[in-house]
Amino acid sequence: MYLLIDEKGRHYLIRGDDDFHTNYGVISSKELSKKKSGSVIETQTGHGYFVIEPSMLDFIKKSKRGPQAITLKDCGLIASYSGIGPGSRVLEAGTGSGILAMFLANIVSPGRLTTYEIREDFAQIAKGNFKKAGIKNIRLRMKDIYEGIDEKKLDVITLDLPEPWKVVEHARNSLKPGGYLVSYSPSIEQSKRFYNELDGFMSETVECIVRNWDMKVVRPHSRMIAHTAFITFARWLGKEGPQIE
Numbered sequence: 519m520y521l522l523i524d525e526k527g528r529h530y531l532i533r534g535d536d537d538f539h540t541n542y543g544v545i546s547s548k549e550l551s552k553k554k555s556g557s558v559i560e561t562q563t564g565h566g567y568f569v570i571e572p573s574m575l576d577f578i579k580k581s582k583r584g585p586q587a588i589t590l591k592d593c594g595l596i597a598s599y600s601g602i603g604p605g606s607r608v609l610e611a612g613t614g615s616g617i618l619a620m621f622l623a624n625i626v627s628p629g630r631l632t633t634y635e636i637r638e639d640f641a642q643i644a645k646g647n648f649k650k651a652g653i654k655n656i657r658l659r660m661k662d663i664y665e666g667i668d669e670k671k672l673d674v675i676t677l678d679l680p681e682p683w684k685v686v687e688h689a690r691n692s693l694k695p696g697g698y699l700v701s702y703s704p705s706i707e708q709s710k711r712f713y714n715e716l717d718g719f720m721s722e723t724v725e726c727i728v729r730n731w732d733m734k735v736v737r738p739h740s741r742m743i744a745h746t747a748f749i750t751f752a753r754w755l756g757k758e759g760p761q762i763e
């Protein structure tokens with residue numbers, strides 16, 4: 519795979535199997551295969567494109583979307599507040615387009631992430647995205663997480679589901695003491711109902727607001743993605759753990 523960037527900063531993620539037709543002429547696949555990351559390739563009309571080896575972030579940004587996908591700001595917060603690192607045992611549900619799964623699988627590598635999904639059409643979209651990105655450490659299971667979790671001794675369970683409170687009891691049986699149950703919910707009513715079920719967990723709920731700045735005029739951009747979701751981080755203290763108010 520190659521990431522091509524044109525003179526206007528537009529990005530194109532291509533396989534390079536065939537010639538690529540642009541607004542400024544054709545890029546030859548044969549010529550592209552000889553290019554190193556960081557070099558420039560020209561179309562037959564002489565327009566230059568930067569050639570970059572794509573990162574996981576490029577694959578995520580160009581992924582096909584099915585249901586509402588999580589934003590990168592929230593992915594980052596989930597990973598940092600739950601301490602996910604290489605080798606962490608992570609389960610996530612539902613898969614959706616697989617955006618959070620890809621982001622977290624990249625971090626747990628060389629470990630493996632498991633993700634549950636109930637809709638075949640969304641699972642197919644996610645599988646296509648994993649394949650395109652060359653990700654091999656995600657196990658996608660067609661499974662309803664409200665019915666239970668097979669995996670044990672998990673470090674983190676992340677949920678992006680309509681009824682996360684239905685997973686709390688299963689999480690008690692599948693998380694290591696000290697592990698995190700993370701729930702991403704657009705509405706505060708969902709978050710409150712989830713919070714009400716968290717006996718034996720120590721929790722905090724946050725939202726992440728990122729404001730971009732236009733550095734030409736040294737002012738914040740007038741448009742921003744403000745609210746996306748409330749994210750609750752609930753740390754399981756174990757069956758013998760203290761009851762914390």
Ligand SMILES: C[S@@+](CC[C@H](N)C(=O)[O-])C[C@H]1O[C@@H](n2cnc3c(N)ncnc32)[C@H](O)[C@@H]1O
Nearest residue numbers: 587588612614615616617618635636662663678
């Ligand atoms: C908002 S999407 C998740 C998007 C995902 N976080 C991403 O970044 O692409 C919610 C997904 O949860 C799935 N889902 C809903 N209930 C489920 C359940 N009980 N078990 C597993 N998946 C479920 C839906 O089919 C849908 O694909």
